[in-house]
Amino acid sequence: MNWRETLNRLALLLAFAGGVPAALAGDWFERFKDEATDAALHRFLYAMPKGGDLHLHLTGSAFPEWLHDIALAEAAQGVAYYVKTRIDNCAVEVDRVDAYLLLHRTVDQHRLATLSACERGEYQALSALDAEARAAWMNSVRLDAPHEGRDEFFERHWQRLGDLLRNPHLVAEILYRNMRAFADEGVAYIEPQVPVFGFLDRAGTPLAPEAVLAMYRQRLARADAQAAGVTVRFQLSALRLHADAERVVREIYRLASEHADIVAVNLVGREDDDRGHPLRFLDTFRDLRRTYPGVHLSIHAGESARPDSHVRDTLLLGAERIGHGLNLIQDEQTLLGLRHGPYLVEINLISNLLLGYVDGFAAHPFPEYLRTGVPVALSTDDRGMWDSTLTDEFFVAVREYGLSWAELRALGRNSLAFSFLDEATKSRLLTEYARRMDQFAKDFQRRGEALLDDVQPLRRGFVCRHYGLCEGEGDKEGAHRGNG
Ligand SMILES: [Zn+2]
Numbered sequence: 252m253n254w255r256e257t258l259n260r261l262a263l264l265l266a267f268a269g270g271v272p273a274a275l276a277g278d279w280f281e282r283f284k285d286e287a288t289d290a291a292l293h294r295f296l297y298a299m300p301k302g303g304d305l306h307l308h309l310t311g312s313a314f315p316e317w318l319h320d321i322a323l324a325e326a327a328q329g330v331a332y333y334v335k336t337r338i339d340n341c342a343v344e345v346d347r348v349d350a351y352l353l354l355h356r357t358v359d360q361h362r363l364a365t366l367s368a369c370e371r372g373e374y375q376a377l378s379a380l381d382a383e384a385r386a387a388w389m390n391s392v393r394l395d396a397p398h399e400g401r402d403e404f405f406e407r408h409w410q411r412l413g414d415l416l417r418n419p420h421l422v423a424e425i426l427y428r429n430m431r432a433f434a435d436e437g438v439a440y441i442e443p444q445v446p447v448f449g450f451l452d453r454a455g456t457p458l459a460p461e462a463v464l465a466m467y468r469q470r471l472a473r474a475d476a477q478a479a480g481v482t483v484r485f486q487l488s489a490l491r492l493h494a495d496a497e498r499v500v501r502e503i504y505r506l507a508s509e510h511a512d513i514v515a516v517n518l519v520g521r522e523d524d525d526r527g528h529p530l531r532f533l534d535t536f537r538d539l540r541r542t543y544p545g546v547h548l549s550i551h552a553g554e555s556a557r558p559d560s561h562v563r564d565t566l567l568l569g570a571e572r573i574g575h576g577l578n579l580i581q582d583e584q585t586l587l588g589l590r591h592g593p594y595l596v597e598i599n600l601i602s603n604l605l606l607g608y609v610d611g612f613a614a615h616p617f618p619e620y621l622r623t624g625v626p627v628a629l630s631t632d633d634r635g636m637w638d639s640t641l642t643d644e645f646f647v648a649v650r651e652y653g654l655s656w657a658e659l660r661a662l663g664r665n666s667l668a669f670s671f672l673d674e675a676t677k678s679r680l681l682t683e684y685a686r687r688m689d690q691f692a693k694d695f696q697r698r699g700e701a702l703l704d705d706v707q708p709l710r711r712g713f714v715c716r717h718y719g720l721c722e723g724e725g726d727k728e729g730a731h732r733g734n735g
Contacts, residue, residue: 277655277692279656279692279695279696280655280659281656284649289719291703292646292650293643293708293714294703294706295695295700295703296645296649297640298691298706298708299645300437300439300691301437301439301641302438302665302666302680302684303438303440303442303666303667304433304440304442304630304666305549305572305597305666306597306599306632307441307442307443307444307631307632308443308444308632309422309426309443309444309445309446310409310412310422310446311633311634311635311636312425312429312443312631312634312635313429313635315388315389315390315392315635317424317425317428318392318412318425319389321421321425321428322357323378324424325418325420325421326378330418331359331376331377332357332358332376332378333358333359333374333376333377334356334375334380334384335353335373336354336373336380337354337373339370339372341367341370342367343370351370355387355388355411356410356413357414358414359418361455362414391408391411392635392636393712394605394636395712395713400605400606400607401521404605404606404636416446417450418450418451418453419452419466419467420453420466422445422446422467424470426445426467426471426476427471427473427476427479429443430471430476430479432709433479433641434480434481436642436709439481439683440481440483440666440670440680441483442483442484442485442486442514442670443483443485444487444517444519445467447460447463447464447487448460450462460506461506464485464510467485468512471483482672482676484513484671484672485512486513486514486515486517486549487506487513487515487517488519489503489518489519490519490520490527491518491519491520491527492521492524492526496527500516500518500535500536501535501539504516504539507547508544508546511673514547514671515547515549515572515671516549518551522554522561523555528561528564529552529561529564529568530564530567530568533564536568540569547571548569548572549572549574550568550570550572550573550574551573552565552570552576553565553576553582554574554575554577554603554606554608555577555578556577556578556609557578558578558582559578559582560582562585563582563584563585566585570594571595572594572596572597573596573597574597575598575603576598577603577608577609577615579620580616589620589625591624591626592625593626594626595628595665596625596626596627597627597628598617598620598628598629598630598644599631599644600612600644601632601634601644601647605713613651615651617648617652618652621652621661621662626669627662628662628666629645629648630666639711639713640709640711642708642709643711643713645662646714646718650718656692663684664681664684664685667684
């Protein structure tokens with residue numbers, strides 16, 4: 252018996268002595284981590300059952316090839332999209348110059364018709380782009396180059412998507428694609444922040460938020476979406492920087508109170524712009540609470556590297572969950588108050604790295620929160636733009652912070668326990684999650700890595716670039732990236 256076996260036997264005895272079967276204590280997982288290659292660990296985590304994703308923006312969760320395919324499919328319904336592929340220095344009004352200079356902006360035929368002949372000449376039909384131009388268009392909505400960061404994301408990525416995001420049929424299709432992709436990686440529940448304002452029907456007529464929501468529901472009800480087996484509830488969000496943000500908050504709060512499938516209200520928008528600071532909304536939320544019962548709040552706060560009181564102030568707004576909570580680590584009083592508390596911090600590791608809020612994963616406070624009893628769950632934020640998956644968030648967490656099996660289970664459990672689901676559905680999903688995890692652990696201990704032989708994990712750009720997970724795969728990488 253070598254030293255490792257001796258230790259394992261000892262651990263087994265100790266675990267049984269403490270009343271916990273060693274299988275549940277997870278020393279099998281520690282052995283697997285010790286020996287597994289990165290590729291094997293990623294495959295394991297892809298196959299591993301997951302709970303929910305509580306923090307994702309629907310329109311930031313579309314991979315570029317989905318957008319491309321869905322946009323082209325709209326041609327059958329009479330909608331055509333055009334991409335700005337060059338700049339001919341056409342004359343434009345001063346307040347349009349920034350938008351004008353944005354390459355790869357996508358417009359529909361209604362908007363194209365409003366442009367001057369000079370500007371129309373700068374656009375090419377999305378369907379007519381050659382391979383190189385199509386790749387450039389797809390790249391323009393991925394945040395993958397070293398020089399791209401926060402400004403590129405907040406000021407240009409969304410703007411480029413342009414009219415794609417005012418077609419509710421297209422956004423409903425993004426919802427369906429997400430359900431399928433999340434199902435493939437074992438996710439049981441998603442709570443996406445969905446857009447409902449500024450939509451037009453295919454003829455170009457404005458649509459009310461209720462009409463947009465009805466279209467989402469119709470898409471969810473179709474057999475292919477139901478077959479994915481992923482439970483979906485919606486959040487609505489307001490862009491906190493806008494001058495009329497309070498009006499939007501009132502509107503979405505009313506919608507959330509009237510529709511059972513809208514489970515929460517959120518505030519979004521960069522926090523380094525002080526126009527949207529949390530306490531601006533205190534009177535509004537207090538007023539709304541006087542009027543409407545039963546509306547949950549999950550609010551972005553502390554998505555910043557600098558210390559401020561945003562997490563504390565956001566709890567004062569009534570938030571039950573905090574999105575990001577990165578600078579909570581610098582607000583010690585609030586941090587102490589959150590230990591073992593009823594509030595959850597939604598952690599987005601890859602987002603925080605790519606937007607430059609942390610210099611590296613070693614600087615992320617997630618393991619400190621997790622191991623001091625602050626409730627946390629992993630989520631994806633805008634994974635279409637990061638070119639990543641929820642599996643990748645777990646991969647980063649295990650690889651960088653050595654998560655134990657018990658910690659993995661706690662993260663999955665939190666992602667359901669802190670969801671805004673009704674109690675009956677929540678309890679059903681929690682029971683199923685525990686059963687699926689037990690079965691997965693049991694099967695893996697019995698069969699080892701052979702259990703994963705048939706698993707084809709989706710490896711997208713982030714883990715390929717950051718961890719070299721796709722090296723030597725050649726064309727296989729393309730095959731992986733194309734599915735889902
Ligand atoms: Zn977010």
